Amino acid sequence: MTGWRLDLGDLGLDRGAHLLLRRALAPLPPGARLAVHGRAPALALHLGAWCRAEGHRTESPESGLPTPPVAVVVRGDRDDSRWLGAVRAGAGTPGSVVAHPPARWGLAPRGALIEAGGPEPHFDLDDRDLLWADVAPRLYAYAAARQWDPATAVPWHDPIEVPAEVEAAVVQVMTYLVENEQAALIVPARFLGRIHPHFREVIQLLAVQVADEARHMEIFNRRALLRGTELGTSSAGGRASLFALVQESDFSLASFLLSVLGEGSFVNLLSFIERYAPDPITRKVAWLAMQDERRHVLFGVAHLAQQATVEPRLRDRLRGAVERRYDALRDTAGLNADVFDALVVLAAGGWDSDQIALGHDRVRQLERDMDDGRRRRLERLGFPADEAETLSALHTRNFM
Ligand SMILES: [Fe+2]
Numbered sequence: 245m246t247g248w249r250l251d252l253g254d255l256g257l258d259r260g261a262h263l264l265l266r267r268a269l270a271p272l273p274p275g276a277r278l279a280v281h282g283r284a285p286a287l288a289l290h291l292g293a294w295c296r297a298e299g300h301r302t303e304s305p306e307s308g309l310p311t312p313p314v315a316v317v318v319r320g321d322r323d324d325s326r327w328l329g330a331v332r333a334g335a336g337t338p339g340s341v342v343a344h345p346p347a348r349w350g351l352a353p354r355g356a357l358i359e360a361g362g363p364e365p366h367f368d369l370d371d372r373d374l375l376w377a378d379v380a381p382r383l384y385a386y387a388a389a390r391q392w393d394p395a396t397a398v399p400w401h402d403p404i405e406v407p408a409e410v411e412a413a414v415v416q417v418m419t420y421l422v423e424n425e426q427a428a429l430i431v432p433a434r435f436l437g438r439i440h441p442h443f444r445e446v447i448q449l450l451a452v453q454v455a456d457e458a459r460h461m462e463i464f465n466r467r468a469l470l471r472g473t474e475l476g477t478s479s480a481g482g483r484a485s486l487f488a489l490v491q492e493s494d495f496s497l498a499s500f501l502l503s504v505l506g507e508g509s510f511v512n513l514l515s516f517i518e519r520y521a522p523d524p525i526t527r528k529v530a531w532l533a534m535q536d537e538r539r540h541v542l543f544g545v546a547h548l549a550q551q552a553t554v555e556p557r558l559r560d561r562l563r564g565a566v567e568r569r570y571d572a573l574r575d576t577a578g579l580n581a582d583v584f585d586a587l588v589v590l591a592a593g594g595w596d597s598d599q600i601a602l603g604h605d606r607v608r609q610l611e612r613d614m615d616d617g618r619r620r621r622l623e624r625l626g627f628p629a630d631e632a633e634t635l636s637a638l639h640t641r642n643f644m
């Protein structure tokens with residue numbers, strides 16, 4: 245008999261004694277003998293059953309000992325063989341994502357030791373080059389830290405004195421924003437469940453993006469109904485444009501149309517609304533959404549720029565997506581005319597013909613600013629300047 249010994253005291257296998265048994269057996273070589281002492285009722289019986297289930301053996305103690313153990317456990321080797329075919333689901337750290345995580349890693353946390361067997365769920369978005377951006381973990385942490393409460397972040401109770409016609413313009417713009425935010429929520433939401441969990445930070449980032457859009461819908465809707473009970477108009481052309489966006493089922497193309505072109509243009513639009521807002525509430529809701537949209541654009545550009553370095557044909561595919569959407573929308577009006585007029589009214593600040601002319605000029609300037617931004621981002625993705633100019637011009641007149 246060797247000197248390995250474990251005293252369980254009053255602890256039985258019905259109350260956690262297996263933890264002490266496993267801990268005592270773990271460092272022992274197969275075949276080693278562990279004398280188990282204890283006073284729990286029926287311990288010998290329970291010990292025999294537990295050992296059979298765990299792949300160990302029990303032996304009766306030698307006779308004639310002054311304080312005999314309840315049983316002697318002979319360590320088996322099944323514990324080692326259980327993990328024989330086990331693999332690590334990559335490394336736990338974000339910098340070490342693999343190019344193609346296998347389906348069998350599916351629902352295990354990245355970096356966990358995976359017992360062989362189990363389901364092999366199919367996540368069709370499982371290509372690092374397609375999804376990953378090195379900035380994703382940092383961007384997620386930043387996004388999580390920047391979440392704001394719609395109830396308190398906006399000065400909802402500030403008195404506002406806005407003439408009825410200007411209020412109607414605000415309501416129309418807010419209506420348009422809610423409509424576009426809905427589409428901006430649906431697009432990432434549809435991809436979330438298709439992404440392999442190995443790319444955890446990308447999933448987290450998109451989940452926060454979805455939550456951002458939910459809050460944008462809320463604050464724009466609340467501003468629209470602050471002084472009335474009716475929203476403005478929704479045009480067929482605007483909805484056709486958004487439908488062409490939510491229909492895109494390719495992650496890269498959808499992300500390009502939504503984030504690089506659409507949300508990028510929206511950053512300019514929200515900045516414009518913030519600047520010409522007739523009241524502090526409108527100003528604040530535009531500013532809050534703009535901060536979030538900047539992040540959305542940043543991730544879209546970052547992962548596509550990274551993808552472009554490994555997929556030479558990516559730019560052809562992106563170009564094709566813009567052209568297809570342009571063709572699909574060729575016969576639609578694009579931006580709701582009521583929205584265009586409402587933006588002019590906001591930027592005019594009054595009804596003199598000079599003021600209206602100025603408002604009109606400012607909206608045209610907004611369109612040029614959007615175009616500049618789109619071309620800059622297209623060039624960041626490697627498009628030459630002339631091609632960036634052509635593609636930016638083909639982007640939907642609905643902005644998103
Ligand atoms: Fe948004």
Ligand SMILES: [Fe+2]
Nearest residue numbers: 428507537540
């Ligand atoms: Fe967004």
